[in-house]
Amino acid sequence: MKSPILSVESVDLAYGKAQVLHGVSLSVEPGEMVFIAGRNGAGKTTLLRTIAGFLPRAAGTVRYEGKDLGTVRPESVARSGIRYVAQDKRVFGKLTVRENIEIAAHVSGERVQEAVDRIVATYPPMEKFLDGSAGSLSGGQRQILLIGRALVGSPKLLLVDEPTEGLAAGTIEDIFRLLDGMKGRLSFLIVEQNLPVIARLADRVYLMKEGKIDRELATREEIEAPDSVERYL
Secondary structure, eight states: OOOOSEEEEEEEEEETTEEEEEEEEEEEOTTOEEEEEOOTTSSHHHHHHHHTTSSOOSEEEEEETTEEOTTOOHHHHHHHTEEEEOTTOOOOTTSBHHHHHHHHHHHHTOOHHHHHHHHHHHSGGGGGGTTSBGGGSOHHHHHHHHHHHHHTTOOSEEEEEOTTTTOOHHHHHHHHHHHHHHBTTBEEEEEOOOHHHHHHHOSEEEEEETTEEEEEEOSHHHHHSHHHHHTTO
């Protein structure tokens, strides 16, 4: 059995006196695409932000490649090989797409042209937008740019929050193809509400309810069963 690339063990987190995460445990194996689903307010985004180092946990451990991340800052988590893609689809709108990629390359130490080539290879239509304003991209194109930027520097694990939220059906299919094309090449922990996307891509699914992992779906039969995920949404 493979050792998990990510292991979250008994994590608690509170905002003031309000506890949001209650003993959350999960794992992601190398090359695995794992989804987290649940209603709004279940703690899904909080969990991703905690793993990424943006929120200090009150208890529990987060291990990446067997190493306890302790209380390291978000930039240190990113340098270790974990990248977080937020759900806000926010890019540097006044800069060109190429300049957005250049910023990611500068931070990661990767050559700019290599970074550009990596993103274009992952999503070829992006090439025609390179010298245009990132602010003029559609919501789906901004999402693809953000995922592409997260790939700069060759991370091993992507934490992706609600990649298809608010997107039209055709654009969701673009996101699906993008993720499907990367499946097995690196590891993913994805928060998602779109049932068809989850059913088609997930290796495993964790279902969250009231800040806890309520159930794990680990087989194709469970993941594809009509009501397995739906009743948690």
